[in-house]
Amino acid sequence: MRILILLIVSLSIWLSAIAQKPNVVLIMADDLGYHDLSCYGHPKIKTPVLDRLAKHGVKLTGFYAGATVCTPSRIALMTGSYPTRLGWSKGVVGHILSTDHGLSPKALTMAEHFKSAGYKTAISGKWHLGDRPSFRPHRQGFDRTFYINKSNNQTDELWQADKLLEKPFKNRFLTEKFTHEAISFIQSNKDKPFFLYLPYSAPHFPVEPHPDWEGKSNYGVYGDVVEEMDSRIGEILDILKVESLNKKTLVIFCSDNGPEPMIKESLAKPFRGKKWSSLEGGTRVPCILSWPGTLPAGLKTDAIISAMDLLPTLAHVCGIELIKLKTNHVPIDGVNIWNTLIGMKKPHIRNDLLYWHGSKGFEAIRVGDWKLFPKRVGAELKGNGPALFHLNKDIEEKNDLSQLHPDRVKSMQNLANQRLSEIRAKFIPLGRSHTD
Secondary structure, three states: OHHHHHHHHHHHHHHHHHHOOOEEEEEEEOOOOOOOOHHHOOOOOOOHHHHHHHHOOEEEOOEEOOOOOHHHHHHHHHHOOOHHHHOOOOOEEOEEEOOOEEOOOOOOOHHHHHHHOOOEEEEEEEOOOOOOHHHOHHHOOOOEEEEEOOOOOOOOOEEEOOEEEEOOOOHHHHHHHHHHHHHHHHHHOOOOOEEEEEEOOOOOOOOOOOOOOOOOOOOHHHHHHHHHHHHHHHHHHHHHHHOOOHHHEEEEEEEOOOOOOOOOOOOOOOOOOOOOOOOHHHHEOOEEEEOOOOOOOOEEEOOOEEHHHHHHHHHHHHOOOOOOOOOOOOOOOOOOOHHHHOOOOOOOOOOEEEEEEOOOEEEEEEEOOEEEEOOHHHHOOOOOOOEEEEOOOOOOOOOOOOOOOHHHHHHHHHHHHHHHHHHHHOOOOOEEOOOO
């Protein structure tokens, strides 16, 4: 009876919050490894703000970015679909993938869905979904924009809509600038529902600390940059509290992929692999969600959750109908994970997930606790044939069990083929621009 009463109370609180159209602040770090926060086990980097967010919110330990590199990861986040459904095959805009390409204007973004429901929308940070005018964020649903169009090692331009604000920008001040712009947006829209997307460029290389943070951490310049980002997130949370918006706002923090291989200080422990790789370290990243009074405090779950799942989940909690605003809309591969986030015994229904190498495309599938590489080279193992791992018992993906479980290998390969066939049957190509 007590459990039933608690569930009824939780449901009534949630329904009340939904009726008020909750705000959403979606914060994403760039190349932050699974192990790079103190609440995820780092012994030297101190992230007290995110630690408190996890303590008073929901911490995910089985969260996967949309892909193992920047552009496809952001495609998956913004559309709720596998990046290959939007025409991606390899690389990021400006590296392997031409700057003539970007997320198709026919694609439906998270911002467009929020905007269709009466939300004010903004991006402050790194876009990386297209340089050309037709691909820019203010043409993909964002009312207010303040952004760099690629990674901070690829560009020196800071933009607002079609206006070039700074060239060159000073990399060490970007986290501060993105935060101040985000705060300005919150204050300007405190009386109406808003969706704020805050994709920091940190701690992507070049790793250059703000003067006020240089030498402050116990982990070199990388620690300085991560600890500044943590503190800046604290400024966002503070303004939400000052404006009495903290209980009306769902805050989400995650990373876009695993750590950059060239930055030895960034870690994906206890996993093998880093950015670009289909091993766990390339795509399993930190994710924390907080909504005081609505989400439970201190909940931790290792359920399989993808960045693609955020769009259908946010649509559910914000009362947004995922309507077809444009032609050629592709299926959403994400699922609603709300029941898992609020601790319901009946979890969401995601039991499988495809993995994408940053330059080679599909490489692996996870089904429950099992993960299959149809070609073991993707698992960085010698020899031929597949590689099968039981992630719950072998998180480092070192013990190949494919010879012991041939039927499981076959069934997982068949499921992967089915999923890939479904994607090929319904997709749209990347946008391409020659004349902008």
